Amino acid sequence: MPAVQVMRSVQVMRSEWTKVRTVASTVWTLSVAAVVTVALGMLISYLSRRDFASMSAEEQLTFDPTFISFAGTSLGQLAMIVFGVLVVSNEYSTGMIRTSLAAVPQRGTFLFGKIAVAAGLSLAVGMVTSFAAFFLGQAVLGPYRAHIGDPGVLRAVFGGGLYMTLIAVFSMGVAAMLRGPLLSLGILMPFFFLISNILGNVSATKKVGRYLPDQAGNRILRVSPLLDPTPYGPWGGLGIMVLWVLAALAGGFLLLKRRDA
Amino acid sequence: MIEAVGLTKRYGAKTAVDDLSFRVRPGTVTGFLGPNGSGKSTTMRMILGLDRPTAGHVTIGGYPYRKLPNAPRQVGALLDAKAVHGGRSARNHLLCLAQLSGIPERRVDEVLGVVGLKDVARKRSKGFSLGMGQRLGIAAALLGDPQVLLFDEPVNGLDPEGILWVRNLMKLLASEGRTVFVSSHLMSEMALTAEHLIVIGRGRLLADMSVKDFISHNSADFARVRVPAIEPQQREKLTAALTGAGGQVLPEAGGSLRVTGLSLPRISDLAHEADVRLWELSPHQASLEEAYMRMTQGVVDYRSTADRRSGLQEPLPPGMQPLPVVPPAGQGQPGWYAPPPPQRGGTPFAMPRPADDGYGQDGGGRAGRTGPAGYGAQGSVAPQAYGVQAPGAGRLEPSAAAPPAPPASAPPAGAPAHDTTERDSEDRR
Numbered sequence: 096m097p098a099v100q101v102m103r104s105v106q107v108m109r110s111e112w113t114k115v116r117t118v119a120s121t122v123w124t125l126s127v128a129a130v131v132t133v134a135l136g137m138l139i140s141y142l143s144r145r146d147f148a149s150m151s152a153e154e155q156l157t158f159d160p161t162f163i164s165f166a167g168t169s170l171g172q173l174a175m176i177v178f179g180v181l182v183v184s185n186e187y188s189t190g191m192i193r194t195s196l197a198a199v200p201q202r203g204t205f206l207f208g209k210i211a212v213a214a215g216l217s218l219a220v221g222m223v224t225s226f227a228a229f230f231l232g233q234a235v236l237g238p239y240r241a242h243i244g245d246p247g248v249l250r251a252v253f254g255g256g257l258y259m260t261l262i263a264v265f266s267m268g269v270a271a272m273l274r275g276p277l278l279s280l281g282i283l284m285p286f287f288f289l290i291s292n293i294l295g296n297v298s299a300t301k302k303v304g305r306y307l308p309d310q311a312g313n314r315i316l317r318v319s320p321l322l323d324p325t326p327y328g329p330w331g332g333l334g335i336m337v338l339w340v341l342a343a344l345a346g347g348f349l350l351l352k353r354r355d356a
Numbered sequence: 357m358i359e360a361v362g363l364t365k366r367y368g369a370k371t372a373v374d375d376l377s378f379r380v381r382p383g384t385v386t387g388f389l390g391p392n393g394s395g396k397s398t399t400m401r402m403i404l405g406l407d408r409p410t411a412g413h414v415t416i417g418g419y420p421y422r423k424l425p426n427a428p429r430q431v432g433a434l435l436d437a438k439a440v441h442g443g444r445s446a447r448n449h450l451l452c453l454a455q456l457s458g459i460p461e462r463r464v465d466e467v468l469g470v471v472g473l474k475d476v477a478r479k480r481s482k483g484f485s486l487g488m489g490q491r492l493g494i495a496a497a498l499l500g501d502p503q504v505l506l507f508d509e510p511v512n513g514l515d516p517e518g519i520l521w522v523r524n525l526m527k528l529l530a531s532e533g534r535t536v537f538v539s540s541h542l543m544s545e546m547a548l549t550a551e552h553l554i555v556i557g558r559g560r561l562l563a564d565m566s567v568k569d570f571i572s573h574n575s576a577d578f579a580r581v582r583v584p585a586i587e588p589q590q591r592e593k594l595t596a597a598l599t600g601a602g603g604q605v606l607p608e609a610g611g612s613l614r615v616t617g618l619s620l621p622r623i624s625d626l627a628h629e630a631d632v633r634l635w636e637l638s639p640h641q642a643s644l645e646e647a648y649m650r651m652t653q654g655v656v657d658y659r660s661t662a663d664r665r666s667g668l669q670e671p672l673p674p675g676m677q678p679l680p681v682v683p684p685a686g687q688g689q690p691g692w693y694a695p696p697p698p699q700r701g702g703t704p705f706a707m708p709r710p711a712d713d714g715y716g717q718d719g720g721g722r723a724g725r726t727g728p729a730g731y732g733a734q735g736s737v738a739p740q741a742y743g744v745q746a747p748g749a750g751r752l753e754p755s756a757a758a759p760p761a762p763p764a765s766a767p768p769a770g771a772p773a774h775d776t777t778e779r780d781s782e783d784r785r
Contacts, residue, residue, distance in 0.1 A: 102458070107456060109455040110452045110453070110455035110456035113452045114441075117443075117444045118443045119443050120443070189441045190436050190438065190440075191440065191441060194435070194496065196405075196406055197404045197405070197428070197431070198427070355401070355406060
């Protein structure tokens, strides 16, 4: 990469960092993501601990304390989606995109600089959230808890942070394609909250549904093997999710490049 | 230098910009005029490489914008004053843009001073008035100290003082050898600001000439003649006499006559011979606004129709006559010629007129933007329209506090101007 190009990228990232830290929505969405993930994880952990004795033998055998403490992810990820969508679509809803692209005519540099900064921030928040959710969840689980040193547990906790980040970046790619915040959120929220869960768990659609980004990425949060094993492992699942993210980013980039701003 | 060659933009079946070719030269303010929807903004976006032309091309200094080395330091633009995140402070907004272009942070505070927003620099731009938004947009355009500046409707929403400030700023920037391209739909504003005009309508080039040429080509002299209102037959008599002598007579709303093709002394003689008393005989020049409206008359996209209020009218009580409807002279009316004279309906001679331009100043401040006041004062600022307190007491004054205070005799708008020069030369050092 030529030196000018590097300088340009650094400038974009500095500017994007200023952008992201000077709007209230960043703090709101990311803190909601963290708080909801951790708190809901603790609540489910508490309920699981209380009901453990009344579970069937099979349920007790497949009991996955790590995964239980990540139960809040399903809701917390929605706030990450909002963050990812707003980071990109704010440019369009305010009209800033024109000023930005006039300043950086290299649209790829602009888009990927922006996404790099937002992804970095998501990763930091995601990791902290994931570790907090694990340790606090395990503390609540008490006698049934897992330890960070147990096989596969550290991988799952790290994976939790990566999963949150990838969800946010996927949303950024989708928002870059759709531009408007309402349309992006209107598609992403119901998809990840309902549709994907239905498709991934109803037996008729399961075979296809489990290749959806969140269903596949989810796999990394599980430590004990599932009753119904997936054709991919934890990292394989995350890999599938990465492919989805790359596709969304490529789509966003191509559209941004071609389209009139 | 901005150069467009055969620039065309189509959106589906609609052609927004149609084979537009023009040059914008450095060192002068070039006005870009056209009615709403005539393709001004689309052209501006194509200049900035935001929209891709369907055909033709536009270059800045010989480069298409996207290939321009270090574009944000060479070109500054105000496209849309509302294009800011309302939750971000003015200073942070400019900081984002500065960092994006590799401009040092202290320049942000400089431009905030130049546009007079220093006091609200840390306030969220959500609470800004339209005028403050425009100032913020202008600050963003000035950030990179660029040689080429584009402003899309920069005076929208500004108060008279702000308009004067923008006007002087444009002229100052041009006098420093920069290329200044300003769009507007107000001819009156451009006549005072620009030296060169590019007029478009429905995306096509209508005129590309200096303001001086535009005036001499498009404005016609005429005389306004008024006879005592109580004697309508006198008016007919005079009309016949003037027409007989080869003049063209056009009745105006309000009872006066607009006479062309006869000199003032001749009109006076003819009136005397016809034994008609005159209450008014005054020389006038058709304003640029009229010339502009004539030029763009056929290419206005959004035309208003008369409001008939048919659904709102109550049936009149028996025996009452409906009020006579006097159609206002205006666009789209049969026999439309020009905007109604300001005297219409008012007392014709009660208004003291400071200048010999003959136009009353209805509504003081508004006149600068929409009213015709000041057309006559070509090139010079009509001071009576903008008499802002004492010199040096303007709102922009705080910005000049940093450098040693200019002499008290400096005009208010001179203060920020002085500021820019000083700051800019600092930058170069």
